[in-house]
Amino acid sequence: MSPIELLDLVLLALLLTCAIGIARLKDLAACAILFSAYSFILCLVWAHRGAPDVAMTEAAVGAGITTVLFLTVISRVGRREK
Amino acid sequence: MNAWRTGRILTTVLIGALAVPLMYGVLHLPPPGQADAPAHSNVSAKYIEHGAEHGGSENLVTGVLLNYRALDTFGEVLVIFTAWLAVAAVAGTARQTGHESTPPSPIVDYVIRMLAPFIAVFALFVIVNGHVLPGGGFQGGVLLGAMLILLSLAHGGEPVADVVSLRTWIWLRAAGVLVFALVALLGLPLTGYLFGLPTDPTLRHALMIVLELGIGIGGGAVLGGLYFSIAGVERS
Amino acid sequence: MTHWPHWLPLVAALPMVGGVLTPLLFRSRPSLAWAWAVSIASVTTLASSALLLTLVGSGPFSYAVGGWLPDYGIELQFDPVSALISPVCIIGLLSLIFSRRYVERSIDPKKVSFFYALVLVNLGGLNGFMMTGDLFNMFVFMEIFSVSAYALVATAREPIAALAAFKYLLMGALSSLLVLFSAGVVFAMTGTLNIADAASRMDVAGPMPAALALAALATGFAVKAALFPVHFWLPDAHAAAPAPVSAILSALVVKAGVVGMLRTLELFAGAEQLLQPLLTSLVWLGALGALGGALMALVQRDIKLMLAYSTVANIGYIFIGLGLATASAATGAMAHTLNHAVIKSALFLAAGAIIHRTGLRHIDDLRGLARRMPVTSFAMAFALVSLSGVPPMAGFVGKWQIAVGALQAGRPAVLAVMIIAGLIVLAFSVRVINALYFRPPSRISVASATEVPLSMLLPIAILTAGCLGLGMTGQPVLEFVAPVIKNLYGAVP
């Protein structure tokens, strides 16, 4: 098990925890930020998978633009999920 | 409330049940990373073999996007403009006043204003070097969009949306589709097929740069526009 | 005119670029935007009829985009299935002509140019979806006409329209995801995205991943076509949308799901043992959809909801035909796809004209309208008779062939369900006709209603004439579609 494969497993585990965290959290802003972290980890995984183009786009879009759009809407719609 | 509770349990069971066939089916695919898997030995092998001289770019992904599967990218550029069309049709372009966004602290304001030109230069670099290094029209466009959003976060949105008239913004947002349509039409006389890029390296290289710039500027303007509409700062 | 192949990509690209230019050129001049949209749509209709003549003349042909053959690039193909492009263009053009007066009142003037842009982009996406022979390209065109469809539903002013559009968006995004997932699985199995190429390499990867790809693709297109269990997004969306949009959605966008299912059958034609369970489930889901849709339409009080549920019923009929997999059932299903598009767009435009003039949507409120709006009421009645499948009319052609196919396949239960559903459709048609013609007006706005202007009446009249015309020319349509059966089902009884 080379260290890189170990890193992969850790990143994949982090992805799953992010997804479960988003599922369980009631505070929408926290979900949006967790989604941003989820996108960053995905960007790392893809950078290692030999896909730099896609990693760059996912980081800028997933973590950047989508999260900002979510936070803008959450600030106008209400932060707590019932 | 228990109706909602049972609904949740039912969905959890349904999704759990769905997991089994999905995972079982996926397990029977050739393992990822195997060199002789069909994913690498069919179309992709041809791309890698003839990528440089056909596709016209060392970065094969850009070659695939702009040359081999140009119709996909044209559809793609159209989807991103249609998203802005949809948002404008639903949200309207009237400027929603009344919700005051808290002005950021001067430090954030200063840092963003300092960073903005570097992001712009980096975005341009990514667009123009799309055929040699990882990058291209989309990545550059996304970076430009992110810069627009950062600036409007720093200045409260209205000044950034007012930097040019709404009419110019719309022309900028349609840049991707219009440039792509022109180059596609140009393909007819040059190669006898729509969406065809000529085989002469320098002309093809120039056309690809034009396409990348169109996609980048169009994408960036649209993503900025999406944020303006959602934050309610679009010019009316 | 000699066969000029470049019309094929242009039929898709022209409305899209025309749509993109609409807000640029005419954002502040709505009437010019309408004229521009109608001219773009008519040029596209001419191009599509030229393609149709070429297809009838010299058979199916394909077009290598960018000059790349299928093993490199994307291949567009024009066969009897993608011949649906010409009715798409014609119905789209007529809906655009109809929407001039309708949109003036029901949509905010500043957004009118966006409305026409979205309609054009939607038509371009539909044309592209029906002509492409590449799995991922289908996904991209599907996104184009889906995103514009969600927004078109939301252009209506009622608050319910935004919620209906949101539910439609979630289901549509889910179905697009399933199609993308199966495109990924097909790529992992065969290394290519071209449907014909992938079909020939399908057996190399073993049955399990092929079953996964088939299930995901079929579910995705079933959701897009609103087949029975996953149809619940359709009624609210089609009823809340402005009338010309409802016509485009029910007549055209839903049929894209049917074309997608046909491409799926084409892709997996080689794997019979995989197709069998899918075909039987299509038959039963179709039967339940036909029955359930007809029943729900019967109990509706809002005329547009009634028509929306009747779309769910007719989609059920079409999938019964596709599922039975006999030659006559499948050709009947494809003919019914075309006929239902014409009938349902006539009905929705007529309903739109009535709502535009009287502002009333409930069937009971429309009593005695025939005296005040004779042409629209006659068109509504004529199209309803055609919908219920009375012989010389267009609705009869497809349903009769599917019924014959059900008998050939030895499925009397399916035939029984179709007959019951047909009677229910007849029942709610008679109820509307009775309200329009044989009951005294009960509302002031009905008593004072006047006929709609010509720009709305002309499209309704043309489509109503089509309800009869397609009934008369049923046989040539069936023969036109027949050659596709072989490559759909392989050996067919």
Place this chain on the structure above:
Amino acid sequence: MNAATSVFSHIDYLVAVALFLSGAWILLTSNNLVKKIIGLNVMETSVFAFIVTTGMIDDGAPPLLAAGVEGPFASPLPHALVLTGIVVAVSVTSLALVLVLRIKAELGSVELDEIESVGEHDDSAGPGGGSG
């Protein structure tokens, strides 16, 4: 190739499917419309993860034919697909968010059960109400 190694070698596919299902769970069970859109995004990125993994190759270089770089190259086709998919995901998400803003403005809430209960009261006039 016994079961253990086959599961391990397909770990990427399995994680992608697990993320797809968790996204579906968030989408289906959450009552808040914004949470549903986040779930939709999780599903979309998981399908992209699946497609990028199909193009992966063991110790292969990214699809850049720079001078001096040999060895197996990752397949460029899935990367082009995912690039297109990501931009589609942004488009659908931004339209969904604008619809949520309009629902909040017109129906007063973004919680599905509250909206549905509002829907019941004025359902007598059918979804369209009086106007066309």
